[in-house]
Amino acid sequence: MPLSGPLYERITTAPPVPAGLPLVVALTGFTDAGSAVTRVVDHLHTEHDPQPVVTFNPDVLFDYRARRPLITFDGDHLTDYRPPRLDLALVHDALGQPFVLLSGYEPDFAWEAFVDTVVGLAEGLQVRSVTWVHAIPMPVPHTRPLGTTVSGNRSDLTEAHSVWKPRTQVPSTAGHLLEYRLSDAGVSVSGFALLIPHYLAETDFPAAAIAALDSVSIATGLVFDSDTLRDENREYLEKVDDQVSASDELTTMLHNLEARYDAYMAGSTQAQPIIHTGDLPSADELAAELERFLANRPSGDDDRRPGLG
DSSP: OOOOSOSEEEOTTOOOOOTTOEEEEEEESSSBGGGHHHHHHHHHHHHHOOEEEEEEOHHHHOOTTTSOOEEEEETTEEEEEEOOOEEEEEEEOTTOOEEEEEEEEOOSSOHHHHHHHHHHHHHHHTOSEEEEEEEEEESOOTTSOOEEEEEESOHHHHHHHOSOOOOOOOOOOHHHHHHHHHHHTTOOEEEEEEEEEGGGTTSOOHHHHHHHHHHHHHHHOOOOOOHHHHHHHHHHHHHHHHHHHTOHHHHHHHHHHHHHHHHHHTTOTTOOOTTOOTTOOOHHHHHHHHHHHHHTSOTTOOSSOSSOO
């Protein structure tokens, strides 16, 4: 059980936060296909220097045994302990526009208390909108633009950018509950679920982070410089294409995905649902094929490889 203690702490040296800013939420955890949210958080912290305003207590919210923090063993001593972080911070985009960022680990415990706190903070700051992103694996091809499913109470975004509108029950996340409570509170809120090719879901897929940042820009008007991610993505896709072209099975799989995707997006009455897996290879079969390919690659290749497993 988590220890008792304050849920969060206000940073006394934090800069003042103007009222009426957009709030962006990026929580890493259960649904992060392609490492989309992880890369977004890393990018924003590296490129935009967030100034924490509130920090949440991991001893109340975090399950250390389920998600072990990293520490470095250096010869004969330990260094660089990396405690989990979840902060509300003031950030500025590439044009200097301010916004509020809630980023870090998805809470494991005390969801209701956490969500009540965030809703209260959002109302206290009079944020003009809340936008959150996460990513899920789908049988879609990497050769087509990444789609999104948009939820929330902003019908303009849903109509314009939601390519898949299912009615289904899914395992919830803290982000889902936060959206639900914010909507009940009358706050303008939108959630973007990025639809990531299932055979790349376990990799570090730069296009996923680019799509996440683009989704935030669409919802908020904020501007982010993603040139570094785009350069990484070009190199990544070259490696994926090399792997696919070396395998008849993967080539057939990709062509099937492309045909179904194109038919679905065209609105064809003959199209099968985009989530239909049909005769596609399973994720385990795809993983085995890519691992066989990678096992035959020369040593010294980039450790951040595009492949399953």
